Amino acid sequence: RGVPYQTVTLIHQSMVKRLPEHVQVDDPAVVKRLAKKLERQQIPLRSDYGYKVSLFSHLHQYSRKAPLTQLLSIPSTVIHPSIVRLGLQYSQGIVAGSNARSVALLHAFKQVIRDYTTPPNEELSRDLVNKLKPYISFLNQCRPLSASMGNAIKYIKKEISNIPSQCKEEEAKTKLLTCIDRYIEEKIVLAAKAISKYAIEKISDGDVILVYGYSSLVNNILCEAFEKSRKFRVIVVDSRPRLEGREALRRLVQRGISCTYVLISALSYILPEVSKVFLGAHALLANGYVMSRVGTSQIALVARTYNVPVLVCCETYKFCERVQTDSFVSNELDDPDDLMVTRKGKTQLENWQDVSSLGLLNLVYDVTPPDFVDLVITDLGMIPCTSVPVVLRVKNLDQ
Amino acid sequence: MPGADKETDLTERIEAFLADLKRGGSGTGPLRGSGEMARETTYLLRRITAQARWSSAGDLMEIIRNEGRRMTAAQPSETTVGNMVRRVLKIIREEYARSRGSSEETEQQESLHKLLTAGELSEETFREHFVHLKANVIEAINELLTELDGTTDNIAMQALEHIHSNEVIMTVGRSRTVEAFLKDAARKRKFHVIVAECAPFCQGHEMATGLSKVGIETTVIADAAIFAVMSRVNKVIIGTQTVLANGGLRAVNGTHSVALAARHHSTPLIICAPMFKLSPQFPNEEDTFHKFVSPHEVLPFTAGEILSKVNVHCPVFDYVPPELITLFISNIGGNAPSYIYRLMSELYHPEDHKL
Numbered sequence: 001r002g003v004p005y006q007t008v009t010l011i012h013q014s015m016v017k018r019l020p021e022h023v024q025v026d027d028p029a030v031v032k033r034l035a036k037k038l039e040r041q042q043i044p045l046r047s048d049y050g051y052k053v054s055l056f057s058h059l060h061q062y063s064r065k066a067p068l069t070q071l072l073s074i075p076s077t078v079i080h081p082s083i084v085r086l087g088l089q090y091s092q093g094i095v096a097g098s099n100a101r102s103v104a105l106l107h108a109f110k111q112v113i114r115d116y117t118t119p120p121n122e123e124l125s126r127d128l129v130n131k132l133k134p135y136i137s138f139l140n141q142c143r144p145l146s147a148s149m150g151n152a153i154k155y156i157k158k159e160i161s162n163i164p165s166q167c168k169e170e171e172a173k174t175k176l177l178t179c180i181d182r183y184i185e186e187k188i189v190l191a192a193k194a195i196s197k198y199a200i201e202k203i204s205d206g207d208v209i210l211v212y213g214y215s216s217l218v219n220n221i222l223c224e225a226f227e228k229s230r231k232f233r234v235i236v237v238d239s240r241p242r243l244e245g246r247e248a249l250r251r252l253v254q255r256g257i258s259c260t261y262v263l264i265s266a267l268s269y270i271l272p273e274v275s276k277v278f279l280g281a282h283a284l285l286a287n288g289y290v291m292s293r294v295g296t297s298q299i300a301l302v303a304r305t306y307n308v309p310v311l312v313c314c315e316t317y318k319f320c321e322r323v324q325t326d327s328f329v330s331n332e333l334d335d336p337d338d339l340m341v342t343r344k345g346k347t348q349l350e351n352w353q354d355v356s357s358l359g360l361l362n363l364v365y366d367v368t369p370p371d372f373v374d375l376v377i378t379d380l381g382m383i384p385c386t387s388v389p390v391v392l393r394v395k396n397l398d399q
Numbered sequence: 400m401p402g403a404d405k406e407t408d409l410t411e412r413i414e415a416f417l418a419d420l421k422r423g424g425s426g427t428g429p430l431r432g433s434g435e436m437a438r439e440t441t442y443l444l445r446r447i448t449a450q451a452r453w454s455s456a457g458d459l460m461e462i463i464r465n466e467g468r469r470m471t472a473a474q475p476s477e478t479t480v481g482n483m484v485r486r487v488l489k490i491i492r493e494e495y496a497r498s499r500g501s502s503e504e505t506e507q508q509e510s511l512h513k514l515l516t517a518g519e520l521s522e523e524t525f526r527e528h529f530v531h532l533k534a535n536v537i538e539a540i541n542e543l544l545t546e547l548d549g550t551t552d553n554i555a556m557q558a559l560e561h562i563h564s565n566e567v568i569m570t571v572g573r574s575r576t577v578e579a580f581l582k583d584a585a586r587k588r589k590f591h592v593i594v595a596e597c598a599p600f601c602q603g604h605e606m607a608t609g610l611s612k613v614g615i616e617t618t619v620i621a622d623a624a625i626f627a628v629m630s631r632v633n634k635v636i637i638g639t640q641t642v643l644a645n646g647g648l649r650a651v652n653g654t655h656s657v658a659l660a661a662r663h664h665s666t667p668l669i670i671c672a673p674m675f676k677l678s679p680q681f682p683n684e685e686d687t688f689h690k691f692v693s694p695h696e697v698l699p700f701t702a703g704e705i706l707s708k709v710n711v712h713c714p715v716f717d718y719v720p721p722e723l724i725t726l727f728i729s730n731i732g733g734n735a736p737s738y739i740y741r742l743m744s745e746l747y748h749p750e751d752h753k754l
């Protein structure tokens with residue numbers, strides 16, 4: 001009578017992934033379980049800050065003024081110092097942007113591996129993975145991991161578990177270090193070169209290109225296109241409260257590219273001049289949605305209304321097996337105090353905590369539906385948004 | 400001589416008003432609300448009617464038209480001034496027609512027959528002198544002032560018809576009309592308001608503090624998050640600076656993005672605008688539509704040397720086409736955008752559209 005019942009449940013359990021903790025903050029059982037796990041790993045638990053909007057009660061909201069490192073005892077024996085430094089850099093926003101965070105993470109892990117010694121009666125392949133687990137929890141507490149970081153960590157864990165047991169320690173460590181270097185070289189640096197090559201074909205003379213915020217990849221593409229003597233000008237759109245576009249503006253102006261700068265509220269004014277929109281991505285989800293900095297979906301929507309092509313540039317290591325249809329179920333809430341602004345010496349929202357019915361919402365990411373995106377440029381070529389699961393399948397078969 | 404004193408007093412007041420208009424427009428957002436502007440203009444026009452020298456309706460209309468031209472030239476983006484001038488001109492025409500005894504309807508309709516047969520009857524019909532015209536006109540202007548005073552309350556009274564419990568309402572920036580509208584509904588119903596802060600002036604912050612003080616659950620979001628949260632919003636209720644003759648809007652920048660996001664999610668877009676904001680202008684994207692303020696709001700001088708190499712724009716207004724709008728709520732009730740042209744023909748005379 002078909003497949004036996006036990007086999008069906010086994011298949012079901014292996015296919016359904018466990019929901020990550022950071023989107024279940026409203027479930028007290030999950031929070032308790034996390035607290036126990038962190039206690040076992042000797043990592044302090046970070047507490048939420050401020051009034052959370054009810055729609056987002058399932059997410060964490062931390063304050064930048066209370067970093068996790070303040071709760072650590074000095075010297076901390078459990079967590080490697082380079083990881084502590086990295087966690088602080090993440091939580092204060094010093095290292096930001098998915099590529100930068102991944103590269104910083106990999107360099108920190110290289111340092112960890114260099115300083116690692118296998119304890120007696122233990123195998124390197126198992127012990128090192130267990131050593132990395134509390135570090136990852138710590139970094140997760142400082143700032144939720146990005147999809148690119150998640151993929152990098154999966155790769156490292158796989159490489160470590162594949163080390164044969166008869167391998168000597170020094171040899172194993174060198175092998176791991178070269179693996180990490182190769183990962184950075186292939187997936188990030190060379191991928192950026194490949195994407196630039198494809199993207200430059202799409203830039204013609206006389207173009208007016210719109211970019212949003214600061215994406216290291218898009219900046220790279222524009223600088224290379226300018227080196228190859230393409231004539232274009234750039235419009236940088238920025239938004240409060242992060243104002244990352246100013247950094248992009250600085251770098252482009254230094255190269256000599258002529259730029260215009262506006263805020264996202266002036267988008268409808270500036271779009272009739274634009275010929276192309278280049279956007280960066282934080283992750284590409286398996287159902288074709290693009291997860292990127294908040295505001296990207298708005299730009300794609302208004303560009304679609306004015307019939308301006310939208311091109312998303314994304315390396316394949318940011319492709320993610322998750323699916324998501326709106327920006328609520330999984331997101332990151334940044335420090336709500338960032339929304340406050342002082343104009344003419346007066347800060348309107350200064351005492352927002354005292355007013356019980358007032359909440360500030362500082363979203364970090366949003367998802368753009370695939371019908372707003374015309375093309376995705378990856379290191380494997382130019383694909384439509386809906387081909388993301390195909391790329392993921394090909395990658396899985398490779399590995 | 401008392402007559403000369405009155406005249407100099409009048410010209411002084413007009414000059415002071417013009418200077419005020421010029422000053423008020425340059426800088427960080429409107430210093431006064433449009434309602435106040437409309438009232439001030441009407442007071443001034445009433446004073447002109449009372450104190451200026453005129454003998455026939457045509458003279459008065461000429462004086463008011465001249466002053467109106469000067470006022471609109473002082474601050475072209477402040478359309479309520481021009482609207483009030485046109486209202487007063489229509490009042491004068493009506494009072495004149497009533498004094499002459501002719502019915503109003505025959506004047507209104509420009510039938511083909513009338514155009515062919517009565518070609519020479521235009522300006523000169525306003526030459527007759529009537530004794531009580533001045534008093535009648537001043538009384539009608541007083542009625543106009545009462546109407547202006549009651550607009551916000553009239554709009555707020557309709558709030559309960561449009562807002563039900565447990566709704567999530569989105570609004571943009573700060574509008575006194577929308578604030579009164581939401582506060583009136585909050586007396587009886589519980590709902591949630593999301594306010595987009597509207598950079599760079601961030602008037603949304605003031606709106607949020609005002610709403611939360613009366614106990615409305617308010618959330619402030621950045622402009623970039625408008626599309627992200629729109630899927631959970633039931634209605635978008637906003638105010639506007641001007642309602643254009645085709646039913647479109649000239650509203651604070653960022654409104655077009657909100658309207659597009661609302662259309663994508665099929666969320667109704669409701670505009671709360673009093674009738675004095677209705678202007679007979681059509682959208683003209685080329686030169687007179689946009690108004691810019693100092694770009695240091697967007698990129699401050701602390702940005703350093705890149706300032707000289709970068710173009711920075713800070714537009715104040717956005718055009719929203721009428722297809723994106725669901726409903727207009729004004730002091731005379733709710734209307735669809737396709738009906739705006741009709742309301743306009745009731746408020747203004749076609750010859751006054753160009754002052």
